């Protein structure tokens with residue numbers, strides 16, 4: 245058997261091939277070449293990473309792994325941006341919406357409350373990307389929980405705000421006659437010397453001197469409790485606004501609403517007169533809260549302009 249690359253020469257005496265002994269220099273040179281080639285190959289292998297030595301299946305797996313990493317990164321970004329948006333909503337809720345509905349902010353420990361335990365996704369442990377995936381799922385769960393808390397808060401605010409809307413629509417809030425029709429206030433709320441009875445007496449309302457036939461408007465939404473003649477008050481309308489409020493319009497010349505009618509704020513209900521115990525044409529206007537009279541001056545919306553008032557009463 246002959247070795248490859250082995251050189252031979254013909255011995256003319258024996259007529260046989262004799263192996264040629266290599267000299268030391270050539271031996272060294274071949275070794276260097278060998279080392280050089282190995283070095284080059286491993287460099288190429290290193291530079292091209294694993295591609296040259298991966299089977300197609302491994303190559304697909306590696307590609308898939310890359311995609312998973314990218315997906316995880318993009319989900320992390322999504323969670324971060326969702327968390328930012330939610331943070332803004334939560335801040336508005338605690339600073340604007342809930343205070344508006346007159347309810348306290350939700351404590352942070354409730355908003356931040358976690359779900360399940362830390363081992364909720366333990367079956368996913370020990371795999372590639374386990375830590376990232378579990379972290380991602382936990383963050384999604386936390387976000388979901390926080391969104392649930394926020395939605396509950398919105399329901400609460402919505403309910404109370406609709407209640408508040410009703411409350412402010414009903415609560416007496418405007419003057420019963422237009423400023424342009426009012427001649428002067430002939431009597432304020434409080435103790436006074438009564439012009440007819442000639443003694444000090446509590447005056448439970450405010451008297452607007454005005455001409456007979458001046459329109460009188462309901463000061464809040466409600467239901468007519470009475471529209472009848474009553475001694476002292478003369479022709480009087482009483483409106484029940486709910487929430488404990490009642491408004492009274494007395495000494496009228498005429499009423500154009502009846503008991504049981506539903507009334508809007510600003511609706512024309514009758515006209516100024518001089519009926520009952522009265523020393524001249526005027527409107528006696530009264531507000532009662534839980535059957536106790538209140539000073540009507542405290543109920544007017546202070547910064548309501550005449551033009552705005554006219555818009556309310558002409559609806």
Ligand SMILES: [Zn+2]
Nearest residue numbers: 449450451528
């Ligand atoms: Zn009066």
